[in-house]
Amino acid sequence: MSPDSAYVTPAGSADESSVPVSPTTLGLAPKVLLHDHLDGGLRPATIVDLARESGYPDLPTEDPVQLGRWFVDNANAGSLVRYLRTFGHTVAVMQTASALRRVAFECVEDLAADGVVYAEVRFAPELHLEKGLSLDEVVSAVLAGFADGQRAAAAAGRPIVVGCLVTAMRHAARSTEIAELAVRFRRDGVVGFDIAGAEAGNPPTRHLDAFDYLRANTMRYTIHAGEAFGLPSITEAIGYCGADRLGHGVRVIDDVVLPPGADPAATSFAGAQLGDVANYVRDKRIPLEMCPSSNVQTGAVANLASHPFNILARLRFRVTVNTDNRLMGDTTMSRECALLAEQFGYGWADFERFAVNAMKSAFIPFDKRMELIDGVIKPGYAVLIG
């Protein structure tokens, strides 16, 4: 889809005074992003710069355009494990405090330019120790970059609030250490914790000590679950591990039985039967951090048309729209929203709901969430709705 390919909200879903929903106008809408990986969002030109600076010899090409293409092509893998291999190059050039600070700064700059008003950006500190940084030094560098970026965005008239999530890799054995790191930095900008990496064969219950520690310290956490592995992964993440949110969570759809012949793009799913897990997720308003393009790239769903986002949204699960990895998907928040608008015919009221859903689900305090909902998100959509 070209950035300006115009399509408008289907008749009946918005009134005539509305600004049409298009990729361009979606860029202006206030958006909330809960699931974005720092090491999956570098600018290709920055990767080339950092590789030169650090003497990293293994980039597939030093041409930024071709490099960007390389990431997308290789991430279009149809499998999470193959998709994750592309991170070898980004992580390799993020091994010094200055590189981490620059990447974090540019991340905030890019999100603000895309109209994101609140973001939680995650990364795995344990992957950035190859050149001798300590875990604390890694986190400090990233938080300094986020602070620089927030100051620059505010000065440029695009204010954004950014919280940091620290991720532990699910195949490794450092999750308790990373949970302690999260708690140690809770006054400095770390707002939560996450588990990521290859899902199959690495159930979240391997990390119960970390989750116990986080709960004992009243720290919030999300778990990547129900992406590359099915319902049992979701059951473990919420039932045994007590996740506050689900990273992706798309496979919760396996616990929803639709009437025969139901169209995934329908506006109503009356008669849908929910199983116990799906009911629990919906009843407890457990946020689903869904990442449409990434889910297609990893093969979690066959294509956008069959993505369960719309079914879950219409069934009033707490759905949120996310980028996952902007570099690997050559995507932005606006583009993810535009893809959903094109596929499912969403209007401004829908995007406002997704933004409010995400803001309500953020790991910052209630009063700060309300400030953004009442002071930024609602007024922003009021202008677009007209």
Ligand SMILES: O=c1[nH]cnc2c1ncn2[C@H]1C[C@H](O)[C@@H](CO)O1
């Ligand atoms: O979608 C994902 N699922 C599981 N793991 C992921 C996904 N996207 C990125 N990661 C991994 C690779 C990164 O190196 C790590 C920390 O951001 O998280």
Ligand SMILES: [Zn+2]
């Ligand atoms: Zn992710």
